[in-house]
Amino acid sequence: MAEFLLEIGVEEIPDWMIEPACEHLKRNFLGVLTETGLAEGVACVTHATPRRLVLAAQQVPERQADKEEVLKGPPRKIAFDAGGKPTKAGEGFARRAGVAMTDIQVGIDDRLFVKRIMKGRGTLEILGEALPAVILKIHFPKTMYWTGKSGPRFIRPIRWLVALLDGRVVPFEIAGVASGGSTQGHRRLGSVGIDVTSFADYQDQLYENYVLLSAPTRRERIEKLAEELVHDGLRVRKNDKLLKTLCYLTEYPTPILGKFEEEFLDLPEEVLETVMQHHQRYFAVENANGKLQPHFIAVANLDGDPAGEIQRGHERVLRARFNDGRFFWEVDQKQKLSERVEDLEGVVFHAKLGTYLAKSRRMIRIVGEIASELGVNDETSRHARRAAELAKCDLTTAMVGEFPELQGVIGGLYATHQGEPREVADAIYDHYLPAGAEEEIPRGLAGRMVAITDKLDTLGGFFAAGMMPSGSRDPFALRRAAYGIIRILIEGELPLSVDRLCELAGAGGHAGDLRTFFVDRLRYYLREVRGYRYDEVNAVIGASSEVPLDVRLRTEAISRVRPTPDFEPLAVSFKRIENILRKAGGVEKYAVQTVAMDLLEEGSEADLYRAVTALSAQVSRRKRMGEYAAALIAIASLRPAVDRFFDDVLVMAEDEAVRNNRLVFLAHVLTEFSTIADFGEIVSG
């Protein structure tokens, strides 16, 4: 068993592509081992820095196992003549098989065959052939060529390759770079031409050359040293995304503490944070109460900053950035948001969907409709409409021009500063929420309505223009928009119906598609985020998908009542009823008829009828009050009566009138009690 080490030496790979690239590398490599019968027992890890993708595998067989192979030849009659002498065909077969005529045997099918031992090939040779494709098939979102347009494509130029099988070079070449056993250290702190023999040796030598190969090690170093830099009750503001970025922007990360003038703390924290974290990739520093302090932590790709030069450099850049921020803030105050509405004429939302002025006018109308649909009070409705009018105005500000990721937030801050009511300002601030799965929904009712409205208008516009997402292509993030609406409706407890939303969206001929799109997001939310079982979700949506909030409440009720002893058996009975009715011509056929009391048989049938009648008033009262669990428990209490009915009564009775009446009765039971969930969808066991 051998150890295999592969290092692809690359110019700086974009940080966010590195982890997926490692996954692909591993998958491609293991794919080759599997295809060539070398995979068993192999343990494989990957590592990466901006300049190297590394794979190390242990327990790799040194060669393929030998295989016995049976080669079939022509029928005996053709291979030998009447005298038993080999014919041309017979000799030809022996020649092709590379054996003497005497080694050839005749099988029970009367054809010639020969057994050969296929020597397994050496792993070194196999890998040498396979590695170029293993490497070049790593998927990157955007690739380049560097040796001319017919050359290979990769994320950045490949500059060196290490490929060692137990210390022996696995020979291959990519774009003129031959594999070898020699690596490079950190760009300035390490050397080049470092010969390595094994994975352990490789890691040691990299360490000596200021490359921390493992991302978790770099991460720990950043976290630990950063914490050591701050004192006196201060702490580093957590930011996992930034931490990960910095892990993959450095080979030897060293945090450096810097400071900035306190006067900049007058700028909104959102602006300071965006400049530091997004633009400059610095950690913010806060006090014990979470308030931002005039310090930051930069992470250098170096071993230290003894003279404080790096610190001063970063401080100067940050000061210039903050000065810009202050300049933009001051310039922007010369024209209030409310004076910018008409300027939205000049900002295109999408070439096919007009300007933001048109969008904001539609939003005012839609949010008004939503407000009256929900019956909110006049003040909230007025606030929501005002927020819809101003929501997009920050797109014309210098600040958003510089920090586009702060759109909405800046509008909210300016609205507060310019004396808009708090509910209006918050609604503007929040109206892009929830932008990610982990983000919260808007704080207030007006904000929720405006956020729904903005997304709904976007969805309606793109659907009407036929630009729906397909497969993995969703350039306008419409799935996220629809999903955001579903979350706001459910988590914000707004009982709006999907049909009404689709009407308001203005999706034109694609309203039906939009409806399906919403229901798909609703299913996803209930199953993947809320963790309901798929059959419960199917049962509830099967009954009705009209109001997402209601769907969620019904699903919750089902999942609570499901463990009670009567529930699943009753679901089975309901399914049976459904099957009987389907075979007899369909539920609808019978549901429209009325039950003839006099045709009911005294005993189990009449008992069930009485139980159903008694229950149905109670169930519908519970349902009306939204007490779905109680309603379901009540329904489940029918179980004994239903069981007795099926034990004692033959549904498909001889007498046609009795049979028909029974089917009508069962159809009533089914429809009456299937409005919370379609029990037939429940999979028992």
Next chain:
Amino acid sequence: MQTYQDIILKLKSFWAAQDAVIQEPFDMEVGAGTMCPETFLRVLGPKPYRTVYVQPSRRPADGRYGENPNRLYKHMQLQVILKPSPDDIVELYMRSLEAIGIDLRRHDFKLEEDNWEAPTLGAWGIGWQVMLDGLEITQFTYFQQCGGIDLDLVPVELTYGLERLTAFLQNVDSMYDIQWNDTWTYRDVRLLDEQQYSVYNFEKADVSAIRKAFEIHEAESRRLVGEYQTVEDTAESARFPLLPAYDQVLKCSHLFNTLDARGAISVAERAAMIQRVRKLAVSLAAAWMDQQEAIG
């Protein structure tokens, strides 16, 4: 202390030692060093080339009347083209920084993803912004396409922002405080430029005259390229004035930028004008490739 012109001289001699032709700035208005024929046309086709030059780059919308310490209507780019890119280009580039006194063992040097694209030129490339202690000092690009044409030899383009680099090295906060040489500052040399062109671009430029000029130059470029396409004789093709036709494209690009700064272009029109300039650049590039073959 190294002056602004010391830095330029050192960078030029560094790249001259790498066999680059020291070119002088192109004598027309351009928005970036990339647009000069020494880059835009030289990167096309199979012939190797190396050059270094400083290009004053005019971006009318970036003018701030000389009042913003970090933004300029006209900034200076030191442009390096190495075609094809040598394998050790990153190392070479780092050594060029060391040549101007930046000890990279004492500074935070990072290459951060930044893919460059110039829609009006039909050009794009893959690369990084080079960050030094958090400051972007150079755009580093492996060209992939220019004038809509896939490039045979992949050139590398290094664009140093000279004002930023010098401000960093001289440790000053305002570009105007840069010491140009021992006697004069950047302010002494350039402030009037910034003030007057800001006034012109934002206030005085005659929109209808500029629109007309745009159309005249566009027509001239189109006429020339159109005529080139009808030439059948190889010798005639080889001497055809495509370089002057390219000048006309650059004129259009600059006039468009001026109109844009003046706020005279609606959003829809903006996209359409970019397309018009791009079309000129793309058809010029195709003609140029053809002519290179004729020249052999």
